[in-house]
Amino acid sequence: MRSFFSILGALSALSSTFANAATIGKPVFFHYLIGTVYDEHCQQDILDARALGADAFALNIANDDAAWSLNTTSYLFKWANEYNFKLFFSFDMTGFSNPDQFTDFLLSYVTNDAYYTYNGLPFVSTFNGGASTYKFGQDSVNDGWKVALQDVMSNAGHPIYFIPAFQDTTALPDYFTNDFPTLDGAMNWNSWPFASQGDIIVPTTDDQTYLTAAHASSKTFMMGVSPLQFKHIDSSQNWYRRGEQNLEYRFGQVLSLQPDFVELQTWNDAGESHYMGNSWPEPIAGTVEGAYTDSYDHTGYQQILPAFIKAFKAGATNTDTMFPTNGANAQGVFWHHTLLANADCSADGLGKPSGIETVEDKVTAVVLVAEGVTTYNVSIFSNTDTLLGTTKLVPGYNAYSVAGLDTGTVVVSVEDTSSGSEVVKGTGPIAVSASVPICLETMA
Ligand SMILES: *[C@@H]1O[C@H](CO)[C@@H](O)[C@H](O)[C@H]1NC(C)=O
Numbered sequence: 001m002r003s004f005f006s007i008l009g010a011l012s013a014l015s016s017t018f019a020n021a022a023t024i025g026k027p028v029f030f031h032y033l034i035g036t037v038y039d040e041h042c043q044q045d046i047l048d049a050r051a052l053g054a055d056a057f058a059l060n061i062a063n064d065d066a067a068w069s070l071n072t073t074s075y076l077f078k079w080a081n082e083y084n085f086k087l088f089f090s091f092d093m094t095g096f097s098n099p100d101q102f103t104d105f106l107l108s109y110v111t112n113d114a115y116y117t118y119n120g121l122p123f124v125s126t127f128n129g130g131a132s133t134y135k136f137g138q139d140s141v142n143d144g145w146k147v148a149l150q151d152v153m154s155n156a157g158h159p160i161y162f163i164p165a166f167q168d169t170t171a172l173p174d175y176f177t178n179d180f181p182t183l184d185g186a187m188n189w190n191s192w193p194f195a196s197q198g199d200i201i202v203p204t205t206d207d208q209t210y211l212t213a214a215h216a217s218s219k220t221f222m223m224g225v226s227p228l229q230f231k232h233i234d235s236s237q238n239w240y241r242r243g244e245q246n247l248e249y250r251f252g253q254v255l256s257l258q259p260d261f262v263e264l265q266t267w268n269d270a271g272e273s274h275y276m277g278n279s280w281p282e283p284i285a286g287t288v289e290g291a292y293t294d295s296y297d298h299t300g301y302q303q304i305l306p307a308f309i310k311a312f313k314a315g316a317t318n319t320d321t322m323f324p325t326n327g328a329n330a331q332g333v334f335w336h337h338t339l340l341a342n343a344d345c346s347a348d349g350l351g352k353p354s355g356i357e358t359v360e361d362k363v364t365a366v367v368l369v370a371e372g373v374t375t376y377n378v379s380i381f382s383n384t385d386t387l388l389g390t391t392k393l394v395p396g397y398n399a400y401s402v403a404g405l406d407t408g409t410v411v412v413s414v415e416d417t418s419s420g421s422e423v424v425k426g427t428g429p430i431a432v433s434a435s436v437p438i439c440l441e442t443m444a
């Protein structure tokens with residue numbers, strides 16, 4: 001079912017002029033799922049991420065003894081070396097049960113020239129691993145990781161910089177002084193509200209807690225940034241976490257909080273629908289993820305990511321300096337769902353995802369406007385020509401969201417009000433629908 005999934009319309013083509021952006025300043029990563037990815041697609045992913053200004057891929061790996069996993073990893077390292085890009089592992093603890101399953105593998109890569117280091121140490125992260133089941137024979141989770149990973153790596157002559165995303169723990173002020181004293185830092189994976197929190201702007205409560213706790217203990221904080229989360233795989237994996245009031249606020253939240261690292265979630269996770277890079281067909285061919293992401297191209301987000309990455313690296317504390325990066329006077333992206341919130345999906349065996357009650361029939365546009373340009377307006381249309389709203393644009397960053405999304409094609413247009421001429425326009429590639437009797441089959 002593609003139903004509740006955002007799609008994007010790009011307001012102009014991505015420029016290649018960012019291709020040689022220097023990756024200095026604060027580090028920015030993309031979370032990258034290791035699946036079967038062809039050699040030439042690994043090459044393309046690295047070229048594309050580098051062109052956006054990112055420093056590295058956080059390679060989510062859940063299996064290091066399958067040929068596809070080893071092959072994709074080796075292709076990525078080959079191309080990262082070729083293009084001076086960096087990679088580090090984010091061990092997925094839904095796939096591993098003990099670091100002893102991956103320490104030899106990690107040791108085989110930490111000396112690779114393309115392995116990302118911080119303060120001279122190989123950078124290592126995780127997804128999950130903080131729950132009480134991850135003690136690995138020690139008395140605490142902290143000591144489990146210390147003995148089974150950190151000490152093993154140190155004893156092998158390769159001490160690591162360990163900054164896990166223990167999303168299975170709670171952000172607490174004494175996170176580092178009490179529960180996890182030997183971590184080097186923490187990532188907040190949860191960059192989406194939970195449905196139980198209602199129709200709110202993506203909160204920063206946990207980010208602030210981790211950041212304050214980390215800096216008080218001379219540790220670091222990595223903040224997650226993601227557009228939405230929609231999973232529609234089976235009855236235990238069928239949920240939506242709000243994309244409304246998320247990404248368009250998250251940039252400003254990051255710049256104001258000033259985390260030490262940013263991890264964009266994700267480059268290619270089709271299952272959770274939050275990919276911002278290429279979602280290649282080979283890892284999901286014939287799967288339900290392949291069906292519900294088919295033809296939903298998310299590379300439109302890349303219109304605005306370079307300006308954000310540049311601002312973060314430059315130490316900006318707000319979005320004011322997020323100007324177009326393609327040389328144009330206006331550049332942007334818009335997103336919306338392709339089924340209305342109350343759409344009929346009765347014949348979809350999985351049913352509507354949990355969290356569906358937080359879906360809003362809205363269109364959100366982010367438009368970057370060049371310095372000194374003060375005469376532009378943006379208008380959002382539903383069903384091709386039904387005007388939902390118009391607003392004046394300011395130089396720099398503009399985020400605009402309107403209610404009233406209806407069936408048909410979404411169009412977003414930027415006009416120069418001094419001349420009445422259209423500056424740039426985007427047309428949604430997939431029309432909005434209100435009733436799809438058999439969601440999965442008809443839309444796949
Ligand atoms: C992995 O790479 C080897 C060597 O190139 C190749 O023979 C094999 O078919 C690949 N396996 C998979 C599953 O991609």
Ligand SMILES: *[C@@H]1O[C@H](CO)[C@@H](O)[C@H](O)[C@H]1NC(C)=O
Nearest residue numbers: 376377378390391392393417
């Ligand atoms: C531009 O937008 C503003 C609302 O922000 C509106 O008052 C004005 O009429 C618009 N101008 C044109 C030419 O549409």
